[in-house]
Amino acid sequence: MGIDIYLIQALHGLVYGMLIFMVASGLTLVFGMMGILNLAHASFYMLGAYFAYTVTVYLGNFWLSLIISPLIVGILGILTERFLLRPVHIKGHIAELLLTFGLFYVLGEAVRIIWGSNPLPVPVPGILKGDIPFFEMTYPIYRLFILCFSVFILVGMLILLMKTRIGILIRAATSDTDMVDALGTNVPVLFMGVFGGGAALAAVAGVVAAPFLSVFPGMGLDVLLDCFVVIVIGGFGSMFGAFVAALMIGELQSFGVLWIPRFAMVFQFMLMAIVLIIRPTGLFGEVE
Amino acid sequence: MMSEKYLNRGWGAAVALFVLFLPVIIPEIKVHLAIEILIFALFAISFNLVLGSLGMLPFGFAAFFGMGAYIAALMFNHIPGTPLAVILLAGAVSGLISAIFVGFFCVRLGGTYFALLTLAFQMFFFAVAMKWREVTNGDDGMGVIRPELYFPGLGKLSLMNINNLYYVTLFFVVLGILAAYLFSKTPLGNSATSMRENDERASFLGYNVFLTKLTVFSFAGLIAGLAGGLYVLFQEFVATTAIDASMSFTIVIMAIIGGTGRFFGPILGVIFFMIFQDWISDLTDNWWFFLGIVFIAVVLFLEGGLISLINLDRVRLWLSRQES
Numbered sequence: 001m002g003i004d005i006y007l008i009q010a011l012h013g014l015v016y017g018m019l020i021f022m023v024a025s026g027l028t029l030v031f032g033m034m035g036i037l038n039l040a041h042a043s044f045y046m047l048g049a050y051f052a053y054t055v056t057v058y059l060g061n062f063w064l065s066l067i068i069s070p071l072i073v074g075i076l077g078i079l080t081e082r083f084l085l086r087p088v089h090i091k092g093h094i095a096e097l098l099l100t101f102g103l104f105y106v107l108g109e110a111v112r113i114i115w116g117s118n119p120l121p122v123p124v125p126g127i128l129k130g131d132i133p134f135f136e137m138t139y140p141i142y143r144l145f146i147l148c149f150s151v152f153i154l155v156g157m158l159i160l161l162m163k164t165r166i167g168i169l170i171r172a173a174t175s176d177t178d179m180v181d182a183l184g185t186n187v188p189v190l191f192m193g194v195f196g197g198g199a200a201l202a203a204v205a206g207v208v209a210a211p212f213l214s215v216f217p218g219m220g221l222d223v224l225l226d227c228f229v230v231i232v233i234g235g236f237g238s239m240f241g242a243f244v245a246a247l248m249i250g251e252l253q254s255f256g257v258l259w260i261p262r263f264a265m266v267f268q269f270m271l272m273a274i275v276l277i278i279r280p281t282g283l284f285g286e287v288e
Numbered sequence: 289m290m291s292e293k294y295l296n297r298g299w300g301a302a303v304a305l306f307v308l309f310l311p312v313i314i315p316e317i318k319v320h321l322a323i324e325i326l327i328f329a330l331f332a333i334s335f336n337l338v339l340g341s342l343g344m345l346p347f348g349f350a351a352f353f354g355m356g357a358y359i360a361a362l363m364f365n366h367i368p369g370t371p372l373a374v375i376l377l378a379g380a381v382s383g384l385i386s387a388i389f390v391g392f393f394c395v396r397l398g399g400t401y402f403a404l405l406t407l408a409f410q411m412f413f414f415a416v417a418m419k420w421r422e423v424t425n426g427d428d429g430m431g432v433i434r435p436e437l438y439f440p441g442l443g444k445l446s447l448m449n450i451n452n453l454y455y456v457t458l459f460f461v462v463l464g465i466l467a468a469y470l471f472s473k474t475p476l477g478n479s480a481t482s483m484r485e486n487d488e489r490a491s492f493l494g495y496n497v498f499l500t501k502l503t504v505f506s507f508a509g510l511i512a513g514l515a516g517g518l519y520v521l522f523q524e525f526v527a528t529t530a531i532d533a534s535m536s537f538t539i540v541i542m543a544i545i546g547g548t549g550r551f552f553g554p555i556l557g558v559i560f561f562m563i564f565q566d567w568i569s570d571l572t573d574n575w576w577f578f579l580g581i582v583f584i585a586v587v588l589f590l591e592g593g594l595i596s597l598i599n600l601d602r603v604r605l606w607l608s609r610q611e612s
Contacts, residue, residue: 031400035400037400037403037404084584084588087588088587088588091591093399093400094345094399094400094403095587095591097345097400097403098345098540098544098583098587099584099587099588101537101540102541102580102581102583102584102587103580103584105537105541105576105577105579105580105583106577106580106581106584108576109574109576109577109580110577112573112574112577113574113577221533225411225533228404228407228408229408229411232404232405232408236400236401236404262419262421263419265415265418265419266412266415266416266419268415269408269411269412269415270412272408272412273393273408273409273412276393276405276408277393280393280396280397280401280405281401
């Protein structure tokens with residue numbers, strides 16, 4: 001006992017925070033660039049987890065689902081952007097928000113129709129089973145895998161955004177879409193790609209979360225509310241803000257459960273309210 | 289124009305007659321549905337005071353509905369003998385106060401930001417209702433006993449009789465809708481519309497944009513609180529379902545389906561939603577799927593909602609031709 005339990009709890013918080021960040025980063029990217037708060041993003045995360053279940057059941061390989069599931073969901077995201085979101089784009093952001101909101105319901109129910117309402121288990125893949133010694137206690141390997149994997153994704157995303165031509169275009173479109181369009185980039189295609197990429201990223205998070213949190217129809221709403229707290233605290237559209245806020249929420253939940261289990265959830269929304277009262281645009285958000 | 293006046297009166301009279309004699313026409317089990325429609329109609333009207341006239345989408349509007357519901361339930365249980373009107377008034381006022389508090393932080397922002405911030409506050413309210421078990425009994429909720437009404441000269445009126453409950457609910461709902469209608473016709477209500485169109489221009493014209501928005505938002509909270517109180521009276525129960533995200537989302541769906549461009553549009557959405565739900569939940573458990581598709585179809589293809597299908601102008605045109 002003593003310091004160990006705090007270390008373990010901090011690690012739990014870090015793992016959950018990174019998982020939330022994987023989902024929230026796609027949401028933030030789409031919001032920053034297109035101004036759409038995509039509520040269906042949480043459904044993409046959920047679909048990712050469900051496809052992971054199906055692939056592991058029928059093909060018996062968890063790693064395969066890490067490729068197949070984001071691929072399917074990414075295509076679904078592209079179709080959503082092209083055939084549902086683009087037609088309502090001219091009607092403004094509220095119509096876009098409402099559309100993704102309807103989609104959130106439809107996809108949530110579709111999951112129930114296809115896979116049923118019961119929680120489904122996804123087994124932890126063989127090599128990641130078990131615990132490793134951690135000071136005088138043990139720590140599940142799979143959680144460490146989530147941590148490493150999400151850091152890997154984070155670094156990959158940083159390289160993509162900062163070092164490649166596509167990344168430069170995405171960042172440019174985030175600050176001024178019209179100018180990028182005028183300079184000869186096909187912005188609608190870029191939007192479609194980013195939307196699909198964001199959906200695929202959410203699906204990756206869903207796959208990774210599946211063995212850890214199990215797969216159930218309410219998982220979309222759970223993660224939606226957490227992500228939503230994260231992007232509000234971090235500041236709408238700020239990637240760095242989302243990162244900081246995701247870690248804050250992860251740790252807050254982890255230690256909240258340890259110290260005052262009853263009010264852990266209240267703290268989360270209280271933190272959000274306090275941040276908003278002091279800085280209405282979030283910690284790192286730009287002033288409107 | 290004479291004919292238009294008659295047309296409006298004719299419509300009004302027909303609707304009034306229908307609503308008044310509804311419990312006589314329909315089987316008793318459906319009276320429950322009718323009461324629910326009445327309560328949500330009031331809730332949807334209050335919601336549309338913000339979305340329709342201010343053009344701002346409050347995504348967490350169940351905060352005020354739920355607040356009214358909880359305060360009313362607590363008064364039913366802890367202060368026995370309080371007259372029903374006082375309890376409902378307290379529910380409404382609690383909706384007003386919480387809306388002033390939330391609105392103070394939210395109405396400065398527009399678009400998606402406003403939508404999300406109201407949802408943030410609603411989730412905070414929800415978390416408190418969920419976890420403050422000593423007062424709210426958490427997600428187990430609180431039961432409530434419907435009081436008896438005393439009328440001087442008429443004697444006792446039991447609200448356990450569903451028809452009595454219908455008429456009492458109808459009375460308060462009509463009162464609330466009338467208040468909201470008159471409010472939207474005041475100069476303040478009109479200046480809110482100018483802010484929906486262009487709030488910068490409205491502010492240059494000398495309107496206090498912040499204060500106007502806050503006033504409309506708070507008044508909407510008051511009406512939502514009244515609806516919440518009536519909801520408790522009807523359900524004889526309150527739990528976190530009255531203040532959770534699903535409740536907020538449901539009212540958005542109802543109002544959008546009905547159409548937010550006209551004052552009575554959301555009521556049409558409530559009627560459609562409730563009857564559709566009542567019908568389809570007998571056929572399938574996954575009725576949200578179909579409702580979601582209807583909702584998406586409305587957003588994609590029917591911007592004005594169901595009420596835009598009813599085109600009174602065409603009838604008016606026909607009438608004016610008959611006259612001349």
